[in-house]
Amino acid sequence: MRFLLRRLQFYIVAFIAALVTVFYLPRLLPGDPATAILAPMGSRLTQAQIDALRKALGLGEEPLWKQFASFVSHLFRGDLGVSYSQFPTPVTDVIATSLKWTLLLGLTSLLLSVVIGHLVGIMGAWRRGGLFDTIVPPVSNFIGAFPAFFLALGVLYFLGLKLHWFPISHAADHSIPPGFTLAYIGSVLRHLAMPMLVSVLVNLQIWIMTMRNSMVVVLAEDYITMAEAKGLTQRRIMFNYAARNAILPSVTGFGIFLGSILGGQVLIEQVFSYPGLGFQLVRAVGARDYPLMGGLFLAITTGILLVNFLLDILYTYIDPRVRRQ
Amino acid sequence: MDDRSTPLIDIRNLYVEYLTNRGPVRAVENVSFAVKSGEVFGLAGESACGKSTIAHAILRVLRPPAVITGGRILYKGVDVLGLERTSPEEYRNKVLGGVTRKGIGSSAELIERYRWAEVSMVFQSAMNSLNPVVKIVHQITDVLMRHLDIDRAEARRRAEELMEIVNIDKRRLEAYPHQLSGGMRQRIVIAIALALRPSLMIMDEPTTALDVVVQKDILQQIDQLKREYGFSILFITHDLSLMVEFSDRIAIMYAGEIVELAPANEILNNPLHPYTKGLLASFPSITGERVKMSGIPGAPPNLLNPPAGCRFRERCAEWTGVDIPRSPQLQEVIPDHFAACECKYGRADHA
Numbered sequence: 001m002r003f004l005l006r007r008l009q010f011y012i013v014a015f016i017a018a019l020v021t022v023f024y025l026p027r028l029l030p031g032d033p034a035t036a037i038l039a040p041m042g043s044r045l046t047q048a049q050i051d052a053l054r055k056a057l058g059l060g061e062e063p064l065w066k067q068f069a070s071f072v073s074h075l076f077r078g079d080l081g082v083s084y085s086q087f088p089t090p091v092t093d094v095i096a097t098s099l100k101w102t103l104l105l106g107l108t109s110l111l112l113s114v115v116i117g118h119l120v121g122i123m124g125a126w127r128r129g130g131l132f133d134t135i136v137p138p139v140s141n142f143i144g145a146f147p148a149f150f151l152a153l154g155v156l157y158f159l160g161l162k163l164h165w166f167p168i169s170h171a172a173d174h175s176i177p178p179g180f181t182l183a184y185i186g187s188v189l190r191h192l193a194m195p196m197l198v199s200v201l202v203n204l205q206i207w208i209m210t211m212r213n214s215m216v217v218v219l220a221e222d223y224i225t226m227a228e229a230k231g232l233t234q235r236r237i238m239f240n241y242a243a244r245n246a247i248l249p250s251v252t253g254f255g256i257f258l259g260s261i262l263g264g265q266v267l268i269e270q271v272f273s274y275p276g277l278g279f280q281l282v283r284a285v286g287a288r289d290y291p292l293m294g295g296l297f298l299a300i301t302t303g304i305l306l307v308n309f310l311l312d313i314l315y316t317y318i319d320p321r322v323r324r325q
Numbered sequence: 326m327d328d329r330s331t332p333l334i335d336i337r338n339l340y341v342e343y344l345t346n347r348g349p350v351r352a353v354e355n356v357s358f359a360v361k362s363g364e365v366f367g368l369a370g371e372s373a374c375g376k377s378t379i380a381h382a383i384l385r386v387l388r389p390p391a392v393i394t395g396g397r398i399l400y401k402g403v404d405v406l407g408l409e410r411t412s413p414e415e416y417r418n419k420v421l422g423g424v425t426r427k428g429i430g431s432s433a434e435l436i437e438r439y440r441w442a443e444v445s446m447v448f449q450s451a452m453n454s455l456n457p458v459v460k461i462v463h464q465i466t467d468v469l470m471r472h473l474d475i476d477r478a479e480a481r482r483r484a485e486e487l488m489e490i491v492n493i494d495k496r497r498l499e500a501y502p503h504q505l506s507g508g509m510r511q512r513i514v515i516a517i518a519l520a521l522r523p524s525l526m527i528m529d530e531p532t533t534a535l536d537v538v539v540q541k542d543i544l545q546q547i548d549q550l551k552r553e554y555g556f557s558i559l560f561i562t563h564d565l566s567l568m569v570e571f572s573d574r575i576a577i578m579y580a581g582e583i584v585e586l587a588p589a590n591e592i593l594n595n596p597l598h599p600y601t602k603g604l605l606a607s608f609p610s611i612t613g614e615r616v617k618m619s620g621i622p623g624a625p626p627n628l629l630n631p632p633a634g635c636r637f638r639e640r641c642a643e644w645t646g647v648d649i650p651r652s653p654q655l656q657e658v659i660p661d662h663f664a665a666c667e668c669k670y671g672r673a674d675h676a
Contacts, residue, residue: 222453228386229448230468230517231440240467241456248458319458320501 003322007312011305022297023068026290033057033084036288057084081291085284091295094280099299101171102276105192106261109199114254117207122243125215137208144205152198152271159194166193169273195272199265210253214246248319255311259304331402332359333524333557334383339396341378341387350628352378354581355652360525365558367572367589369565371625375581376561377449380527384444385436400443408435442472445518446527450534454514455502462498465517472521487516491546508539519550527559544571566608569593577601580625580636583655587662597664599643643669
């Protein structure tokens with residue numbers, strides 16, 4: 001418990017640091033929302049008109065620290081402001097809708113790659129140097145070596161444009177009303193297929209390698225030999241003795257990944273026009289949409305911190321050595 | 326060996342090699358010995374001479390690159406190396422002898438049934454032979470439930486009994502290995518080794534990682550348990566003084582071969598092989614006068630390419646200058662006392 005409280009302190013400090021950063025960082029970008037919004041109109045606008053828009057958006061009115069104070073006070077009332085580029089949608093609404101899609105894509109692909117990766121890693125290490133071990137891990141490594149956007153474009157081109165197996169953009173068919181209907185869920189899954197496939201392909205090798213190498217080390221431990229000498233079944237040794245220990249490093253990796261699914265799929269979401277957090281983030285940056293950018297950054301960092309805290313808790317369960325009496 | 330009954334475990338001409346990129350390392354070469362019922366048989370020799378490899382071979386837990394390239398290991402007359410080809414009936418008759426164990430269906434299963442139920446082992450480092458992320462209780466009950474037809478509650482009750490036998494508070498069953506001291510962990514490993522009342526317990530340096538006081542304590546406990554349950558012990562160590570005190574008979578190994586085999590007091594008082602003499606000379610006597618320890622000059626040969634003939638020749642203080650073309654064979658120099666030193670004792674053409 002003491003351990004967790006100490007960790008909690010750390011997370012609070014990190015959160016405060018994140019607040020400061022998400023507020024100031026977007027404002028350091030060259031240009032401002034007014035020029036971005038008015039850019040399509042080119043030079044037909046007078047300086048007075050631009051200034052009027054600035055004023056309307058509340059830019060440059062007050063010193064930055066005052067803006068920051070009001071940002072924080074609004075934040076604690078659950079108000080992140082209104083998006084400039086998707087005016088007048090509140091930032092929280094934009095985040096809520098896009099978070100849903102990011103979580104769907106991120107969690108399913110993470111889960112899939114973790115499960116497949118670990119099984120492959122366990123099998124590979126168990127029959128080290130066998131046929132399976134000499135083919136599967138290197139192939140996954142080869143695929144994983146491609147940049148995510150390249151794989152995404154490849155999949156988009158072949159499976160989407162050439163073979164027409166899956167729809168090439170958006171998260172669901174707009175003609176089907178959202179709801180718990182078979183048609184809608186089917187549509188969501190079909191839209192999910194390609195981005196998920198790419199995400200799994202990109203990440204699979206990391207899990208395979210982590211687990212396989214960790215297994216190889218654990219398999220050399222005395223307690224594995226002892227488990228074997230005890231006449232336990234191969235399955236029990238493989239999972240309860242070897243994998244149970246070998247999985248510990250993966251849990252840390254899992255935390256890092258779980259955090260990164262919130263903001264780490266920018267490229268994949270972009271290629272498939274999948275309306276998740278990453279997709280919104282690129283749009284917000286392009287439009288210099290300060291409130292939306294800040295909100296998205298904040299959502300992503302908070303998510304990462306939260307996930308890490310949960311993992312600290314989880315870790316104390318699976319590795320008794322972390323616990324303090 | 327004068328025993329007319331079949332020995333408990335009979336190792337005949339065992340060869341084990343480690344296959345490396347540079348060629349096979351001949352770790353165990355033509356080793357034969359037998360352990361009788363109720364006997365403590367010591368296997369001594371310096372590190373890397375093949376002691377543990379033999380122990381692992383007996384339990385069939387050698388893993389690649391180690392391969393058994395020759396010989397037989399007979400346990401109660403059943404060839405352990407051929408368990409896959411042994412019929413369950415034969416196993417039941419010869420090994421179990423009426424004792425009921427959890428279902429033995431196929432030959433393929435025999436090896437897992439043989440392990441621990443017949444021969445258990447206390448591994449070299451107690452620190453590392455317990456699974457760090459599993460509670461002690463489950464590490465005891467899993468082996469009980471694997472081999473005996475009992476339920477979880479009964480397994481737990483027996484685990485508590487075992488803890489009592491090795492003098493550890495049964496509340497410690499809920500602990501994880503890292504929460505226990507080295508001595509406790511070793512005791513628990515011994516408790517696990519006792520769990521199925523095996524006929525043979527292999528102790529591979531059971532006390533090396535412990536200090537002298539705990540060491541003594543644990544050995545006394547093992548001795549007492551042995552008296553009580555009557556199992557045999559194959560005791561492996563490089564600590565010859567400890568071994569002499571503890572064993573009935575001792576085999577001295579050098580570079581993968583047994584060079585001398587005799588009752589413990591014979592080894593101590595009348596060593597025949599020059600290597601044994603060297604080993605004994607490198608242990609100080611507590612009661613005797615202060616003498617300079619001599620040790621044995623040189624190092625053991627590389628087993629990747631061992632010299633033909635006597636492997637100890639290079640380091641031997643008593644080499645007579647006679648070249649022995651092939652490995653010296655163990656021969657009974659005096660009754661019950663075997664040595665493999667042909668340049669001193671000649672060659673008995675008994676083979």
